[in-house]
Amino acid sequence: MARYKLIFILFLMVIVGGCHAPVTKEEAANGSDSTASSDVAIDSAASGMNASVTHHKSERIAEQVQDTVIVKSKVFEVNKLKCYWEYMAERLIRTTDQEHNLRIIQMQLKEAGKERLLFAPENSPDLSNTFYSMSDLENNGEYVISCEDKNEDSWCDYEILFERAAAGANTSTNVFLFDPKSGKFEYSQLFSGTNMEYDKDKNMITTFWKMSVDDYVITNTYLKADKKAIDYIIEEQYEADSVTVVKKRDGKIVSRRKVANGE
Numbered sequence: 001m002a003r004y005k006l007i008f009i010l011f012l013m014v015i016v017g018g019c020h021a022p023v024t025k026e027e028a029a030n031g032s033d034s035t036a037s038s039d040v041a042i043d044s045a046a047s048g049m050n051a052s053v054t055h056h057k058s059e060r061i062a063e064q065v066q067d068t069v070i071v072k073s074k075v076f077e078v079n080k081l082k083c084y085w086e087y088m089a090e091r092l093i094r095t096t097d098q099e100h101n102l103r104i105i106q107m108q109l110k111e112a113g114k115e116r117l118l119f120a121p122e123n124s125p126d127l128s129n130t131f132y133s134m135s136d137l138e139n140n141g142e143y144v145i146s147c148e149d150k151n152e153d154s155w156c157d158y159e160i161l162f163e164r165a166a167a168g169a170n171t172s173t174n175v176f177l178f179d180p181k182s183g184k185f186e187y188s189q190l191f192s193g194t195n196m197e198y199d200k201d202k203n204m205i206t207t208f209w210k211m212s213v214d215d216y217v218i219t220n221t222y223l224k225a226d227k228k229a230i231d232y233i234i235e236e237q238y239e240a241d242s243v244t245v246v247k248k249r250d251g252k253i254v255s256r257r258k259v260a261n262g263e
Contacts, residue, residue: 064093071102071134075112076141079155079178082112085144087137100131107144109185119176119185121145124161150175150191151227152200158185162192169210170194190223190230203227214240 073085088106104127109119127144136143147156155178163172172194176185191198195208203223210216220234232249243261247254 063095066091066093066101068105069102071137073137073141073143074139078109078118078147079180079183081118081183083109083118083141084112085109085137085141087144089132089137092131094131097131099133100136102132102134102137103128103130104132104137104144111183116183118183119158121158121160121176122174125164126161151177151188151198153177153227155180157191170208190221190228214238 067090069089069091071087071089073087075082075084077083086108087102087104089102089104092101092103094101105123107121107127108117110117132144145158145160147158149155150157150159157178158176159173160176161171162174164170165172173192173196175188175191175196177188177191178184179186191205193205193207197206198204199206203225205221205223207219207221208216209219216238218236218238220236222231222233223229224231232247232254235246235248237244237246238261241261242258244256244258246256
């Protein structure tokens with residue numbers, strides 16, 4: 001009889017233990033489960049954003065869209081043009097930091113007095129995940145994104161975050177160069193890329209893509225004098241113990257060599 005009673009108790013223990021929610025492989029690897037609350041930090045430093053917001057799961061649930069508003073910035077000067085930003089933003093009901101309750105869903109740069117559209121960037125991850133106050137957007141035309149000369153032609157341009165991967169090691173951006181003839185900002189495939197830098201002295205664009213600590217690719221694109229066409233490309237692929245260097249011109253491989261890393 002005692003033996004049957006012991007079996008019955010063990011059976012109840014198994015049933016009670018099975019009532020807990022299952023833990024996924026990912027949760028087990030991270031030492032957490034799906035019932036635990038988590039914080040989400042939004043990093044906007046890479047693209048020059050001025051707001052960095054951290055909010056809790058409970059706050060995200062409480063956030064609701066109150067309405068959609070149009071906000072215009074003060075007039076400021078870009079490339080000798082009087083301009084202003086026009087933002088379309090969702091106004092949210094937030095449980096904390098109620099002053100910063102606007103989330104941009106669209107923005108357009110327009111010429112003051114003429115309402116001519118100069119630039120309408122895509123909604124980047126930083127824009128859609130950053131909160132602003134009304135005064136932020138109204139009082140400073142360069143608060144959200146700033147204009148910088150990316151191709152060293154004396155005209156300032158706009159660079160917009162496209163993607164951030166590998167824990168921030170690979171930051172991809174789209175660059176819009178100012179065209180003084182049209183007075184507008186035009187997308188440049190040449191100056192867009194991952195971790196892009198431009199060397200004026202060499203007239204060369206460098207991009208960098210990292211796969212791991214010892215595995216990454218550096219691409220040096222040498223431009224023609226007008227900075228609108230490619231002269232040739234040198235691609236360096238680094239591995240743990242070797243480097244493969246490939247030269248390309250007009251889309252064709254001119255040379256390829258593999259050397260020991262460090263030579």
